[in-house]
Amino acid sequence: MFSELVVAYLFLGGTGAGACAIMAVAGLLVDGEQLRLCAASRFLDERGQAYGRFFGAGLAAGVAALALGIVCLTADVGRPDRLVLLVVSEPTNYLVLGAWSLAACFGLGVLGVLAWRGVLSVRSVALRGLSALLAAVSFVTMAYTGLLLSSMASMPLWHNLWLPVMFVLSSLSCGIALVLATTLLGRSAPAFARVLRALVRIDGLIIAAEVLVLAAWLVAVCAAAGAGSADGAPTPTDAAALAAVRLLLEGPGALAFWVGLVGVGLVVPLAINAIASFVLKPSRSASMALPRQVAFLVSALGVLIGGACLRATVVSAALVPAAVGLL
Secondary structure, three states, rough: OOOOOHHHHHHHHHHHHHHHHHHHHHHHHHOOOHHHHHHHOOOOOOHHHHHHHHHHHHHHHHHHHHHHHHHHHHHHHHEEEHHHHHHHHOOOHHHHHHHHHHHHHHHHHHHHHHHHHHOOOOOOOHHHHHHHHHHHHHHHHHHHHHHHHHOOOOOOOOOOOHHHHHHHHHHHHHHHHHEEEEEEOOOOHHHHHHHHHHHHHHHHHHHOOOOOOHHHHHHHHHHHHOOOOOOOOOOHEEOHHHHHHHHHHHOOHHHHHHHHHHHHHHHHHHHHHHHHHHHHHOOOHHHHHHHHHHHHHHHHHHHHHHHHHHHHHHHHHHHHHOOEEEE
């Protein structure tokens, strides 16, 4: 039902959409007069080139992640025409809506890269409109996979409203991590140091929210399973839900959950971001700037590992009870 390719798509699609959403919102926050001047010069002046490198690289990374996710999904389906059929169908369910949003996110992301890099000549008003549209479709792309999974009543581990929230938060955090890594490894980090520090602090808040939502999700699944049937006896669905939670916390995938997701993906980045953002003071010294950049890169890598482990463990823990006949 959900192969490794689909799990890879869930991660890459969410990460790519998260990066596009972050860059789109950042584009909406650029000073209007500066954006007008930069767009008029097709981002060829000094300030325009800095904006072009920052937004172009961040959006390109998001679009690349989306493209890889589409490749994984196409390879799993085996027939590309089936994906095309979803795109041209009416949005009657989450799957079709997701195909629409994914195609729109990819297309608008490509246009954004071309616009910010000066390949396309656009006015500042058009660029802001493009950013607003990209932000909207990126959010839909981040949310639809969680909504699709939560709509499956036969999978009690997924059939919960906390799951889409967790997927959106994880996608945003992974998107920020991808933007941070791309910027720090590129040439625009010094010019956008304040923006990067703000992103790190925002990511810290998102990670803290992820911890709370993760706990609320597991508690809600167990509480729903503990309710039992009308006569108080546990139903097969209750048994499957509790078995899925046990597999998640104690089964073969527990190492990926506790170490990969909780440790590497949540605790370590949260600690690094807090220390680097609030303890270490910003400095113009290269000797001090380098440790901060390395810390942010390590944090970004941890977030991406955690995002991948989240999708893998949530999918595997829900499918195993169904496969052994607990449903």
